[in-house]
Amino acid sequence: MMGKLLNLLCLLLGLTVAIQLENNQLQFISIGNLAYISLVPFGLFCLRAIALLYDFTRYFRESRPVGRSDATVVKSVFESTKRYCEKYGILNSGSGSAIEIFAHPFLDRDLSDNGWNTGDVVIELEKEFFTSQGIVEKNKVVPGANNDKYFLRSFRHLFADDSEKLRLTLGRTDWVNLVNVKDKLMADEPLRHKIVKSDFKTKNAVPSSFCLHFVCLTKDNEFLALKRNNSTEYHPNAMSVSFEEQVARVDVERGSDFRAENWFQRAICEEVFPLTGFFEKNPAAAWDAVSQYVEFKRIWTGILEEDVGNFSLFGVMKINLSAAELVVKSRALEDEHKTKRDDEGRLYVFRKDDVLDYLQTGRARCRQLYWPEKFEDVTLMHPTSLYRAEWVMACLQA
Incomplete structure (x- = not known):
């Protein structure tokens, strides 16, 4: 935001110092005066560079x-x-x-x-409902209320964006499907390692x-x-x-x-x-x-x-x-x-x-x-x- 304001100020100064009003006539200023006055936007440019450097050191300081x-x-x-x-x-x-x-x-x-x-972590919900089909042969009975549950489908982080820094997309399942899938995956390591991917090259479809x-x-x-x-x-x-x-x-x-x-x-x-x-x-x-x-x-x-x-x-x-x-x-x-x-x-x-x-x-x-x-x-x-x-x-x- 500071950089945008400084850019606008430089532009306005450039328009105002490039011309002057003398004897009610519009005339270009002399080369010498233009060079002298140009120090003002140059100074503002330096201030902008300092502001950018400050932001850089503030946000990139001591990374990990x-x-x-x-x-x-x-x-x-x-x-x-x-x-x-x-x-x-x-x-x-x-x-x-x-x-x-x-x-x-x-x-x-x-x-x-x-x-x-x-407030910068935005969460989107997909309408599709996911079940244990293809993972569990038949769901067992699970005690408790069968409430909706949500699992991570995909993510992306936008560090250069002004407002949304992390966006998460969730899929919908329920308690019964969740517990049946969880119990199956905990008991079957080869299956768990086959279908649960951490790279998210494709959207995750395993209920959790x-x-x-x-x-x-x-x-x-x-x-x-x-x-x-x-x-x-x-x-x-x-x-x-x-x-x-x-x-x-x-x-x-x-x-x-x-x-x-x-x-x-x-x-x-x-x-x-x-x-x-x-x-x-x-x-x-x-x-x-x-x-x-x-x-x-x-x-x-x-x-x-x-x-x-x-x-x-x-x-x-x-x-x-x-x-x-x-x-x-x-x-x-x-x-x-x-x-x-x-x-x-x-x-x-x-x-x-x-x-x-x-x-x-x-x-x-x-x-x-x-x-x-x-x-x-x-x-x-x-x-x-x-x-x-x-x-x-x-x-x-x-």
Whole structure:
């Protein structure tokens, strides 16, 4: 925008200094005066060049100042993920079962502007409905409501565009087809590696559930963590230094202009704060109740969760509360709105040193959020949680 304004100013100056009015007659100015006056647009040109250089150094500064894996000593890539990477010639697989399919190119120590703004992540929905046909011979009965689910069909990122930085296209399926495909792919590695492609040369047609995994940091840069319930569909009892939320119909129905902002707002209200019931009734009011505590929320990368054949986004957010202050605010919100968090597991807190311990030794200790005097030793992490911890720690330590 600054460059466009400077260009316009230069053009106007050029038109006004090339002629002058003398004795009510229009005359060209002398060559000497023209050369002297031309220093003005030349100076503006230099200012524009400086502005461009500033933008260049601002946006291209310290691109990935440290490698994600530099924070890690323990290498814990799944054997099946190694085989997938060998098959498709992928050199940097990530950790656990995570395979990075795209990433914002400018990730550095300034977490507040890393990655894409959630309002710049545009999501389009295709009308076609996808089933398990061709993957599963016959669907088994699956308990629970058969709600719509959405999976990643394709993506593209436009770094030079002024408004839309990341565009995602989703296909539609449902819970029954999703679970049947997931169970089949988890049990059949050759089939999973054959039909789930991470290069997206053609649109993905394998039903799954597009998920947002996000790290939540407190104002002290402690990591909020979730230990999953035994009843969760994906990775029960595993600890994760991040939260997750699948795209749901309520995100889609909040407006024709569907962006990741809608989705991330709901995730924060339901996973970090105890506003699940309130959000279902009034999403805008629920977000207004907690937005004052959110310092930033950004999208960093997209990954394939190889072990389940699922694609997901990786985001990072920060609250302006300590862990203890979050407990006080959460209890106040529960009393005021008579609501609660999603019942997916118990909340814990990892200090930065705790996360670093896990990255370096494969073991760590954390404390419960609501009962900070209670500690737990951790050896089992969610298969892609280590990948997210690596990225955030690498940037925090840069």
